[in-house]
Amino acid sequence: MNDPLLSRFYGVIPAGGTGTRLWPLSRAAAPKFLHDLTGSGSTLIRATYDRLVPLAGNRIMVVTGEAHGTAVTAQLPELSAADLVLESEPKDSAAAIGLAAAILFRRDPETIMGSFAADQVIGPVEVFQEAVREAVHAAATGKIVTIGIEPTYPSTGFGYIRCGESLGVVGAEHAQNVVEFVEKPDEDVAKDYVDSGEYLWNAGMFVAPVALMLQHLRENEPELAAGVEKIAAAWDTDQRDAVTAAVWPTLPKTAIDYAVAEPAAAAGDVAVVPGKFTWDDVGDFAALGRLNPASDAGGMTVMGDGARVYVDDANGIVVSDTRRVIALIGIKDVVVVDTPDALLVTTKDHAQQVKGAVEALKAHGEVDVL
Amino acid sequence: MNDPLLSRFYGVIPAGGTGTRLWPLSRAAAPKFLHDLTGSGSTLIRATYDRLVPLAGNRIMVVTGEAHGTAVTAQLPELSAADLVLESEPKDSAAAIGLAAAILFRRDPETIMGSFAADQVIGPVEVFQEAVREAVHAAATGKIVTIGIEPTYPSTGFGYIRCGESLGVVGAEHAQNVVEFVEKPDEDVAKDYVDSGEYLWNAGMFVAPVALMLQHLRENEPELAAGVEKIAAAWDTDQRDAVTAAVWPTLPKTAIDYAVAEPAAAAGDVAVVPGKFTWDDVGDFAALGRLNPASDAGGMTVMGDGARVYVDDANGIVVSDTRRVIALIGIKDVVVVDTPDALLVTTKDHAQQVKGAVEALKAHGEVDVL
Structure with missing residues (x-):
């Protein structure tokens, strides 16, 4: 400028x-x-x-x-x-x-x-x-x-x-x-x-x-x-x-x-x-869903280069950080985050509760995945 | 006899x-x-x-x-x-x-x-x-x-x-x-x-x-x-x-x-x-849930020797065939099946539709996971 x-x-x-x-x-x-x-x-x-x-x-x-x-x-x-x-x-x-x-x-x-x-x-x-x-x-x-x-x-x-x-x-x-x-x-x-x-x-x-x-x-x-x-x-x-x-x-x-x-x-x-x-500020997975357009007409956002996702009557967001096949059936506003050592399954409405999960995992000593 | x-x-x-x-x-x-x-x-x-x-x-x-x-x-x-x-x-x-x-x-x-x-x-x-x-x-x-x-x-x-x-x-x-x-x-x-x-x-x-x-x-x-x-x-x-x-x-x-x-x-x-x-006849995952008692007071059945599952306000069934941490938040009657090369996320109400997913995966050539 x-x-x-x-x-x-x-x-x-x-x-x-x-x-x-x-x-x-x-x-x-x-x-x-x-x-x-x-x-x-x-x-x-x-x-x-x-x-x-x-x-x-x-x-x-x-x-x-x-x-x-x-x-x-x-x-x-x-x-x-x-x-x-x-x-x-x-x-x-x-x-x-x-x-x-x-x-x-x-x-x-x-x-x-x-x-x-x-x-x-x-x-x-x-x-x-x-x-x-x-x-x-x-x-x-x-x-x-x-x-x-x-x-x-x-x-x-x-x-x-x-x-x-x-x-x-x-x-x-x-x-x-x-x-x-x-x-x-x-x-x-x-x-x-x-x-x-x-x-x-x-x-x-x-x-x-x-x-x-x-x-x-x-x-x-x-x-x-x-x-x-x-x-x-x-x-x-x-x-x-x-x-x-x-x-x-x-x-x-x-x-x-x-x-x-x-x-x-x-x-x-x-x-x-x-x-x-x-x-x-991409505060949670609901925000991530808003920021990334749906990959199909049903409203499912799929993120991840190697994603192999099959969707039937489901929408929301899938983040795939593996080469695994992921099949999602019949859940609205689902949030699935698939990584090599940890998996999250929730809904957009519960996106803020993910913080609590991390705190609980920490309290339980599952620190290798945090 | x-x-x-x-x-x-x-x-x-x-x-x-x-x-x-x-x-x-x-x-x-x-x-x-x-x-x-x-x-x-x-x-x-x-x-x-x-x-x-x-x-x-x-x-x-x-x-x-x-x-x-x-x-x-x-x-x-x-x-x-x-x-x-x-x-x-x-x-x-x-x-x-x-x-x-x-x-x-x-x-x-x-x-x-x-x-x-x-x-x-x-x-x-x-x-x-x-x-x-x-x-x-x-x-x-x-x-x-x-x-x-x-x-x-x-x-x-x-x-x-x-x-x-x-x-x-x-x-x-x-x-x-x-x-x-x-x-x-x-x-x-x-x-x-x-x-x-x-x-x-x-x-x-x-x-x-x-x-x-x-x-x-x-x-x-x-x-x-x-x-x-x-x-x-x-x-x-x-x-x-x-x-x-x-x-x-x-x-x-x-x-x-x-x-x-x-x-x-x-x-x-x-x-x-x-x-x-x-x-x-264990026809679907709803049946599997019926056959295996819940692992917690909230009604989540967890199957799998090495399962590392965190549940918050969710019930249903998780089958874990990996050592991954699985966090489940806010879904009723959820079905999660976590295996090394494929993941299923659905609900008990949709348990019968899993067959359709397998047929669709076959049609799409994802035969390595069938």
């Missing part, structure tokens, strides 16, 4: 979480973002990276678990070691995004970072990119800018953003102040939110001057801020690994929403750009 | 059919009768053999497909080669039972044979054996005697036997004449049958003098009778294999019901002994 302000922009991709509700497709060793969940030919993290390139060029940083370093590098061969933060243990989003902000601040205090999770599905990419471009302009006025998704239904699975008056920024015509962030509502409240037209879904996307991110982090989580700044001071030196190894495990574990976004909103420092693109 | 008439008795076990409705547990290469479907520790054919030993000693003949010779011998090491008929191609029940009758007739024309399919589940065995003993006595008066099962519900999946007046035979107090065999009825008719008290289920069990069997076979299927008698003449000689190989493929393919039982009933030559034992 041709916009001089983008020279200050740096993309950050937090790639965490195992996507428990997508077990046994998504695993601790092969989380959601390392899968192609849309049949596009790209893994979610590769697609996330590619969406940012027109805005950031190769100025993109990834924060992920140590176990995924090799897989991420294989997906993103152009990523330099200095732009790959490997967490020795998960510390939630405030540490991940805070460390990225601190590193980028030391490289250039004028940087405007944009943080986008590695496991979201977005389209069309041009509409997303235009929203980010506006967000960068709004951020340059001294705001933490989130991109809110226009709700398509009264979801109880997402947090919401209450929008205020227009920010009136040239180059960010759609940017508005954020009145508040609200937690996942119940169904009635969600309906009121959607009907009011004042609320957007919180997709966890933040575009902000790194200086402002760090300022709020220092105010709300001084210990965390001091820790990430200590690592950042060593990052682009030969002390990177030693200092990171010493400090990272000591960092408090908290979400960026509590550490920065909500207090900053209360302080009037947060704006929002509405995103008119489609957005899905 | 201590009954002199039993010295004329010879058991015959037709072990045919692949149990298509139990796919992918039952396969062409490993049909139903080679499985332990009740958790008893015995395969169905072994249990069938053991039920006959107190009546027949080692005077038991098995008729099965060539492909199963080795497996049957492994199950029944005491079976002599002269009592194992291997079909080079399936020719339906008239040829199988007719050949057994012809061989046994040549050995001893006074023989009373009793034919019992290899894939039925029966209990208590003593009640079954007492019914067979009565049937032998009734047969000795010159009757083809079937053992009819007292219906426990108005099944539309079985044929019925209409009973007439008592035969009045000493030693076979419960034997009655058979008025007619009737085909599988619709539900209303089945209900009338059961309410009338005059009808029994036809379980395909026949006890009869081999001479009488052959007489009816000659009358109704002269070509078939001539063929099996030709093989029988060579059976206990060194020409057995050569003559069998030459003649068997030329035999007409028909069921014993049409070739013998129904015309014999019309001629007044058929009697029935009511069987007060429980009986199941």
